[in-house]
Amino acid sequence: xxxxxxxxxxxxxxxxxxxxxxxxxxxxxxxxxxxxxxxxxxxxxxxxxxxxxxxxxxxxxxxxxxxxxxxxxxxxxxxxxxxxxxxxxxxxxxxxxxxxxxxxxxxxxxxxxxxxxxxxxxxxxxxxxxxxxxxxxxxxxxxxxxxxxxxxxxxxxxxxxxxxxxxxxxxxxxxxxxxxxxxxxxxxxxxxxxxxxxxxxxxxxxxxxxxxxxxxxxxxxxxxxxxxxxxxxxxxxxxxxxxxxxxxxxxxxxxxxxxxxxxxxxxxxxxxxxxxxxxxxxxxxxxxxxxxxxxxxxxxxxxxxxxxxxxxxxxxxxxxxxxxxxxxxxxxxxxxxxxxxxxxxxxxxxxxxxxxxxxx
Ligand SMILES: *Cc1c(COP(=O)(O)O)cnc(C)c1O
Numbered sequence: 001x002x003x004x005x006x007x008x009x010x011x012x013x014x015x016x017x018x019x020x021x022x023x024x025x026x027x028x029x030x031x032x033x034x035x036x037x038x039x040x041x042x043x044x045x046x047x048x049x050x051x052x053x054x055x056x057x058x059x060x061x062x063x064x065x066x067x068x069x070x071x072x073x074x075x076x077x078x079x080x081x082x083x084x085x086x087x088x089x090x091x092x093x094x095x096x097x098x099x100x101x102x103x104x105x106x107x108x109x110x111x112x113x114x115x116x117x118x119x120x121x122x123x124x125x126x127x128x129x130x131x132x133x134x135x136x137x138x139x140x141x142x143x144x145x146x147x148x149x150x151x152x153x154x155x156x157x158x159x160x161x162x163x164x165x166x167x168x169x170x171x172x173x174x175x176x177x178x179x180x181x182x183x184x185x186x187x188x189x190x191x192x193x194x195x196x197x198x199x200x201x202x203x204x205x206x207x208x209x210x211x212x213x214x215x216x217x218x219x220x221x222x223x224x225x226x227x228x229x230x231x232x233x234x235x236x237x238x239x240x241x242x243x244x245x246x247x248x249x250x251x252x253x254x255x256x257x258x259x260x261x262x263x264x265x266x267x268x269x270x271x272x273x274x275x276x277x278x279x280x281x282x283x284x285x286x287x288x289x290x291x292x293x294x295x296x297x298x299x300x301x302x303x304x305x306x307x308x309x310x311x312x313x314x315x316x317x318x319x320x321x322x323x324x325x326x327x328x329x330x331x332x333x334x335x336x337x338x339x340x341x342x343x344x345x346x347x348x349x350x351x352x353x354x355x356x357x358x359x360x
Contacts, residue, residue, distance in 0.1 A: 005344040008322035009152055009297060010175065010196040013339040018249045036245040041238050049245050050234065056251035060259055063184050063207055070226060071234040071244055072204040076102070076174045076193040079204060080109035082224040083146065083170060083189070086216045088114045093142040095119035097162065100127040100151035101328065102172060110146070113217075119145065127154040130292040133162045144168040144188060150176035150294050152196070153326040155287065155333065157294040161186050168212060175296050177205070178254055179338055180264035188212050197296075197337045199247035202240040254338070263338055267295045270336050270345045274298050277349045283307075283356040287331070301331030308332065311355055320348050 006013045029036050032045050039046045054069045063069060072079075083106070088094050092114040096107040098121035110116045119138050120131035138145050145164045150157040152175040161183070162169060168188030177192040184190065184207055191206035192198075198205065206226065213227040222228055228236050254263060275293060278286040278300055287299045302308045308331055312324050325331040336345055 002319075004319040004321050005340070005348065006321050007334045007336065007340070007344075007348075009326070009333060009335040010193070010337075011201050012196055012335055012337050014200070014246070015250065015253045015339045018246070018253050018339075021249055022246060037242045039241060041235055041241050046241055049241075049248055050239070053244050053248040053251060054234075056248065056255060057205060057207070060178065060251060060254055061182060061184055061207070066210050067184060068206075068208050068210060068213065068226075068230040070206040070208065070229045071239055071247075072191075072206055072229060073202065073240055074204065074223075075201075076172060076191070076204060077105065078224070079172075079191055079206070080106040081112075082220075082226065083144075084110040084113035084116075085220040085224055086226050087168065087170070087188070087212060088116075088143045089215045089217060090143045091115075091141045093117075093139060095138045095142050095145050097121070097131065097133060097145070097147035098123060099130060099148055099156060099158075100154045101326075102152065102174070103146075103148040106146060106148070106172065114143075122156075127151060127156065128287055129289040130156050130158055132160075135163045135165045137162075138164055138167060142167055144170050146170045146172075148172040148174075149190075150174075150179075150296055152297050152335075153299075153329060153333075155294045155297045155299040156289075156292045157296070159292065168209075175335075175337075176294070178251070178260065178263065179267050179296060181260040194243065194247055196335075197339075198250050199243050201243070203243040203247060205247070250339075264295075266342065267336075267338065270340065270342050271295045271298065273342070273345045273349055274334060274336065277352060281352070281356055283360055284332075284352060287329070296337055297333060297335050299325055299329055299331060299333040301325075305330075307359065310359075311352075314355065315348075315351060318351055320351060 057069045094116050098118045120133050122131050149171045170189045173190050174192035175196045177197045189208045194203040195201035216225045284300050323332045325333040
């Protein structure tokens with residue numbers, strides 16, 4: 001079988017050129033005679049890899065100099081606890097915007113550590129829209145505001161950066177990482193799991209403003225203290241070396257196609273093909289209000305469970321895999337991250353049109 005179009009929400013597709021490069025370098029990385037998998041993380045060769053990865057993050061996102069770039073483990077989910085432990089240490093209060101499953105899990109975790117409230121939520125309409133917030137939505141005396149920028153399961157995305165005044169703003173960008181330009185200076189921290197858009201699983205990248213560091217609670221596990229990782233160049237312990245190497249290759253690929261402006265244009269063009277069809281189809285329907293639609297995750301339904309199962313089975317057979325929606329939403333979801341080629345979306349839409357003709 002050749003390669004299929006993989007619409008998985010994560011881990012997800014990687015650019016084919018990146019996989020080819022990794023394959024070519026598998027046995028002998030740049031004349032070292034070893035694979036990156038076999039290298040000491042204290043070697044000169046690996047130091048070069050992690051330094052390049054960091055430099056590329058800084059260049060591609062135009063990260064201001066007063067921010068640290070950290071390569072961490074434990075997934076985005078571990079940061080749900082690390083964030084309050086590191087940052088909820090002034091008044092012990094924080095406000096969360098609840099826009100779906102991941103924001104909710106972060107919210108629940110933070111509640112273990114302090115006075116945490118939902119400043120806004122779209123739960124009333126099953127997270128099919130993004131609540132509008134203003135500075136007045138948030139309490140005055142809180143340590144930070146937290147939100148999830150792109151909601152992987154529900155397919156919504158923030159088209160605005162919440163105004164929090166002087167209050168530090170923290171965003172989970174796992175499923176929209178490096179998908180379009182982002183003004184990092186508006187944030188105290190942005191972070192994401194790499195397995196959606198940047199690398200294989202096993203890596204979290206966190207970009208943190210320096211003044212936020214050094215205030216962790218004294219009982220914070222050493223491995224969750226961001227300052228420890230910042231002071232040790234993300235190598236306090238053994239980092240996920242191979243995943244960091246893959247991240248470097250993906251970032252080189254993003255740079256080679258023109259950086260985040262080009263990536264955004266590509267992603268908009270791709271998403272438009274699918275959304276335009278969903279808007280015209282009599283069989284398939286998008287589930288999210290138009291103005292808050294994600295460029296990355298596109299949930300849609302038929303509304304008839306048997307017909308949906310038939311569609312997913314036939315699509316899989318035709319080489320469009322992982323289209324089944326998240327178990328909490330049902331229906332279908334096409335995740336069309338950076339690495340999904342435009343042909344993948346064009347061919348999926350062709351397939352959907354044929355399915356609609358055959359089943360109406
Ligand atoms: C996938 C995802 C997570 C969870 O990531 P893990 O690395 O599995 O912990 C958190 N937030 C968002 C937005 C996600 O898409």
